[in-house]
Amino acid sequence: MMAIQTTLQPELAARLDGKPVYKLTLDVLAQIAQLENPKTRRVDILDNIIRNRLLAGAVRGRFAEEELQSSRRVxxxxxxxxxxQLSGYLRTIYHKDLETAINKLPGGRLDALVQEKGKLDEEELNKVFGPKNRVMLDYTLSPAQQTIAAHVPVLRCNFAPAVDISLYAIFRRQNVQGRVExxxxxxxxIRQQAQLYLANLYVIEWARQRFGELALSDLRQALEEQNTTRAIMGLHGIGADTDSESKLxxxxxxxxxxxxxxAYFGAHKEExxxxxxxxxxHIRLDNEVLARRVAELASQGVDFAKLAQQYSTAADAAQGGDLGVIxxxxxxxxxxxxxxMQEPGKISPPVRAAVxxxxxxxxxxxxxENRNEGYQDPAxxxxxxxxxxxxxxxxxxxxxxxxxAKLRKNARIEINQVALTN
Structure with missing residues (x-):
């Protein structure tokens, strides 16, 4: 059904089938989009949020997680x-407010939250990662190694969401290049990654206190649905990653x-x-300098066959380098x-042979001299x-x-008009 234009609570941008879409989600995603294209309209961003939420909800369970996360191992x-994504977007939009909050910490630095740094001695790391200089096929940790790593502290903080940041908490946040390190x-x-994780936790906790858990969870959900929609579109052959393998x-x-x-061949024969x-x-030469000189002469109009007879070292030089019809x-x-690979009538530059x-x-x-074109065999x-x-x-x-289209038609959508203007 059509969207109902109505007035909702100030913190809401819309309701979708009775469930809230928070204004924080619209504010952040709209401002991120406007950094790339200042003409982006808030109404279009809200429409994308609703479309993604409907689609992600409808297909949840239809596709295996491996299909939607095909690059997960790397x-x-x-x-x-x-x-x-969440902390990055929040930093981008609210960087001034975050700077103000950090400046209020002792010394104006996030380091003030760190009480102790783990030793990360060789014995600890050997227990987690095994002996050094092993040949590795897969940089992952077994369940037993994960348990050990979870008890190896990297940072101890006086910041509630990150009292202890363990080696495993940091390791699982890495891509394959990071795991190698x-x-x-x-x-x-490792310590740098722990600091980055602490910074992420601080940003997210700051947003939770300012906007509330429900609004922050809604923004995170919208980002997840955005990623899911992109993956689903990729499986359907739409988007930037259309060369990826798709089971569908x-x-x-x-x-x-x-x-x-x-029928397709008949309608798209030119493809x-x-x-x-x-x-x-062709003319074959054993010297690059001479090859460039001969190519220049040919480009100036000197007869190609005569140049082949005079300079080519190939067996067919006497025949003017005639390769016949290939x-x-x-x-x-x-x-x-x-x-x-060559265009008819155009002299190629000298190309070094693959020897x-x-x-x-x-x-x-x-x-x-001549190129004959046709079509692939239909069979x-x-x-x-x-x-x-x-x-x-x-x-x-x-x-x-x-x-x-079906999801949109059956959805009950209420829009907060005020949220579309600011």
Missing amino acids: AFEPDVTLDN FFNRNRDF LNQLAAEVKPKEIQ FRRIVSVKSR HHKGQLSWLEQLAY APDEKAYWEIVLV SETVRYQASQAIAQDKAVRQLSSLQ
């Missing part, structure tokens, strides 16, 4: 990503019928245009691939794969658009 844990016993890095697209592609592929053959000549069948040689270290270097200059594997992927993506996009 990236950050989802909750860590959220904490970093832990296994390498980089104590400076693969399943839809496997269901595409031959008739659909043929399958290919070079069928080229008629080409058909795109089977595996092309390095020189044939080079010919296929083994113990082989003598040489350079090739190529001229494509080829190339056509089948490309067409089925395109059809699958189109179906996925339509499915997602239909779901979003």
Whole structure:
């Protein structure tokens, strides 16, 4: 149903099916978006918040966590990503207020919250990470190692949410590069990461006291739903990460019928245009300086075949470097691939051949005299794969658009007009 324009409590931006969307969420996300595009409207940001909340709620449980977090083993844990986003956004928008709060600490520094720093001696680290200089395939900790690491203090604080910051609390907040530093016993890095974690906790606690737990939780939820929506769109072939593996697209592609592929080929024939053959000549030279001089002469209009007869060291020099007609069948040689890369009538620059270290270097200059273009065989594997992927993506996009429209139609939305203006 259509959104109802109404007046809600000042701290709310909207209600979605009776549940609040807090003004803090709208304020932060709108200001972040306006840093990139000052013309961004608050009403559009609120619409995105509502759209993301509806979609994330509807698909929760439909996709495995591994599908939505495909890079988890090398990236950050989802909750860590959220904490970093949350504190980063709050710092960006409320940096002046945070500076004021920190200036009130002894010495005007977050270090005032630190009572003691852990020793991180070699024996402690060996218990957690095992012997040094081991060959590692995966920089993770076993449950037993996690338990030990949880009892190794890195910082002891007089700050309630971070009384003890343990080695494990910091380790689990790392991506794979950071975990490597832990296994390498980089104590400076470990302590630096502990300080960053303390700073994150301070920012989030400051926001909790200022805006309240409910408003802060709503902002965190909106960030999670934003990330989930991006992942879902990626699975449907939409967005920046469309080259990632998608179980959904693969399943839809496997269901595409031959008739659909043929229809797609007929409607998108230009997508399958290919070079069928080229008629080409080349000049091979053993000296780069000479190769550049000969290429310059050819570019100035000197007959290419005559230059090949005069300078080329290849066996076909007497024939003017004639490579004949090269058909795109089977595996092309390095020189044939080079010919296929050139525009007809344009002299290539000298290209150093891909030779083994113990082989003598040489350079090739190529001229494509004629290029014959055609289309992929409609029954080829190339056509089948490309067409089925395109059809699958189109179906996925339509499915997602239909779901979003249905969710929006059935939602009960109340908007606080005042929140859209400030």
